[in-house]
Amino acid sequence: MILEKPLLPYFEWLLQFDKTRWGALPHFLLTLLVIAIATLLLSLLVGTVLYGPLKAGDKVYRVVVNGFRELFSLSFRRVWALARLAIQESLRGRVLIAVAVFVLLLLFAGWFLKTEREPARLYFSFVLTATSFLGLFVALLLAVFSLPNDFKSKTIYTVLTKPVRAGEVVIGRILGFSLVGTVLLAIMGVCSYLFVVRALDHTHTVVGSVLAKGGDAEGNLPETTSLDKGHRHTIQQDDDGHLFAEFAHDHDHHVGESNGRLVVSSPHETIRARVPRGGTLRFKDRQGVQVARGVSVGKEWGYRSFIEGGTQAAAIWTFDGIDEKTLHDEDDGGEALRLELVVRVFRTWKADINTPVQGVIQLKRPGSDLKTAPEFFSAKDATIDQRYFPRTLTDTNNQPIDLLDDLVDEQGQIEVVVQCLDRSQYFGFAQGDCYVRMKEGSPLWNFTKAYISMWVQMVLVIAIAVTGSTVLSGPIAMMFTVSFILLGFYREFFVRVARGIQEGGGPVESLVRLVTQMNLTAGFRGESETTSLWIMRSVDSVFLGAMELLANVLPDFGEFNATKYVAYGFDIPANQIAQQLTMGAAYVIGLSIVGYFLLRTREVAK
Amino acid sequence: MAATPEIPNSDKNGERRAREPDEAQVVVETRALSKVYRDFWGRQKVRALKSLDLEIHKGEIFGLLGPNGSGKTTTIKLLLGLLFPSEGEAIVLGQNATEVSKNERIGYLPEESYLYRFLNAEETLDFYGRLFNIPADVRRERIDRLIKLVKLDAARRRQLREYSKGMTRRIGLAQALINEPDLILLDEPTSGLDPIGTREMKDWILELRDQGKTIVMCSHLLADVQDVCDRIAILHQGELKELGRVDELLKVEDVTQVKARGLSADCQDEIRQVIERHQGELVSMENPTTTLEELFLSIVRDSEARPGRRIVKQEPTKQGKS
Structure with missing residues (x-):
């Protein structure tokens, strides 16, 4: 989760002391001081009314001196x-x-x-x-x-x-x-x-007549798991021939074999602690000119800024500190940069409501024209879309490029460019809508x-x-x-x-x-x-x-x-x-x- | 219950210090001590204490005497720093009464034992003991000794909410003695106690005085004060009315009392004539009665010695103690 106002680094938060902002410690000390002075004046005032100024002064003085002495005992x-x-x-x-x-x-x-x-x-x-x-x-x-x-x-x-x-x-x-x-x-x-x-723990059973691992005589595989806990998974086979229950409902399962029967394992990663790294967001308008904000589509939607489809309008995030540690080890042995993206779709015409609006996402080296080949996606409105960029990619000219060596600049920055493809449809973004997923906590x-x-x-x-x-x-x-x-x-x-x-x-x-x-x-x-x-x-x-x-x-x-x-x-x-x-x-x-x-x-x- | 309360000497060195109060050492001193109770708006409600001057010396039992609402408890609370004086000041053990550090050497038994009802006797003493700088082993040993002293050995693990009034008083006293204080303030120490408890409490007070401790107690029970106090102050409506040694205050200078046993009627006549010859006035000549307290105690002692027998009448002169 990306906070609207990013957290200040701890020591800056605590100690900063200048015109723009008072850190927590100066604020605390000032508050104590103000309360102390106000209380002192008030008690002097009340004391004067009750006992006269001299006695009131004496009493207040004693309380304060006593307080300091007792603090140390x-x-x-x-x-x-x-x-x-x-x-x-x-x-x-x-x-x-x-x-x-x-x-x-x-x-x-x-x-x-x-x-x-x-x-x-x-x-x-x-x-x-x-x-x-x-x-x-x-x-x-x-x-x-x-x-x-x-x-x-x-x-x-x-x-x-x-x-x-x-x-x-x-x-x-x-x-x-x-x-x-x-x-x-x-x-x-x-x-x-x-x-x-x-x-959260649950398993499924494999549905169908094919229950052995190798499939039946014709090599047919079971298709789905049973319906448990309100959902079912499609069963797939990966490149190595292992079966797994496809990601659905926020998790997936392995499918193993025991006593000659297929057995679905416990779910994976039902509880997660994603570590997001946020970037800074800027926009380009339909002519491709840098602007502070995108198009406004009305007050109700004011939190996000919108880019128009089918034009040069784009939302561009810049991420800092991208290096080897940012990349995740993938199951296939390679490394990949994991991005997560939330897209808000604003339709100016209804079109076919079941056909999602298309977008394109690219990685770009800051300050240069080097970009990856466009990757197309269908916007799922307001859900988190996970996108993996492997280490070796191709650029717009179909030449192989390395994610870290070519796309990340000397400052460790990389840009993510998102555009909408469908004419007269809009994508809306706020700064927190795209982030790099770091190693899981x-x-x-x-x-x-x-x-x-x-x-x-x-x-x-x-x-x-x-x-x-x-x-x-x-x-x-x-x-x-x-x-x-x-x-x-x-x-x-x-x-x-x-x-x-x-x-x-x-x-x-x-x-x-x-x-x-x-x-x-x-x-x-x-x-x-x-x-x-x-x-x-x-x-x-x-x-x-x-x-x-x-x-x-x-x-x-x-x-x-x-x-x-x-x-x-x-x-x-x-x-x-x-x-x-x-x-x-x-x-x-x-x-x-x-x-x-x-x-x-x-x-x-x- | 033991008929003659005898307390083990609670002072570790066991040495009995001088019985006579040390006139030179002033433990408590009040100078023009006054207290005015005010309401929320600062308006005067009651003048509870009017310009009290007192000096209490080391090693004496000092009694504050007076009817309800005369300012006894107010004085004690002022000495403890639970109330702040409106005028004047109280010096306790050489420090201002509002100082907290003076409490190291003070023991206080409040009017009613205000203790945590969810603790048992041991926990109570342990809690109060921890508030003083006492090593853990000394504290444990002292808790054990105090519980035995106040005879709560059988109830040491019962929560105080189950205690009777008398037991609560005892644990209250034990709590006041946990730090072996030099100055002990007792607010109505015998209130709510039965005659045996009262006698025990009075004996403990005397015992503590014999260990050289200074005791300030307040009470409206005249007998109690008379029995134990060396000096008393009588307060009425917040003002000091009388101050002095109890024996001197009670001494009737112009009356001589003669007590004898085995006199015949002739002999008594003769004595009357002697008094007459010397121009004296015979006030009374009769067989003395004992106090009710004495009678009750002797009955209890007797019944414990010979259980089961119903005592119909006790010879009043038999156990008479001057």
């Missing part, structure tokens, strides 16, 4: 003692019921998860979504009620009268619940993986990476819940955390509203529109600056400012959902996991600091 022994307590609390609180629920869900999942196409996608989406939500839910319930319960039952009195720093209470809780969650996720992960592997490791993402998300929820519950009562802390999660899931929309990009205006304006049943895009009557409009806009701008500030500390929960990678069989980039882990750590650190000050400045007793 954190003891892992005490943190671990408190974490153990959290673990014991969870276990005695029957957290294992969650596991039981999950296992039960899996046991019966097979009954209602039936599909004709790409079962891996369905199974993976199901198990990953189920674990993700169940994990979040359990983590939330555990973490959010623990501290408030301690306050309510006053057990916190006996803890805080021991030499325990407030920070240790917060960190110990986060650590303890995270460990419980980790074990929970691990159990659910193993169950899920086994479930998917078992569910390990599916198990990929699955594990999806769980790591989920784990980071869970730790985040725990940290937010524990921090919130240092001052809030259980139900309120729960609402707080849930709103944080919800906003986090819809962060993109939230930011769009905050920045005024989203139509419909700020909170007050949308409320007005909602109540008066007004269209999102319609202007207000007259559109002249009446007082009421001015008030509405002013209040909104305050809200929007606050939202923009909040957006700075809001984690993007959607990013932690790696379901789409695993379900569609793509490898999750290690870089992405590293960034998420770093982000998770940053949130835990930041929230622990906030939690420390909240708990330390709170009067524990009533």
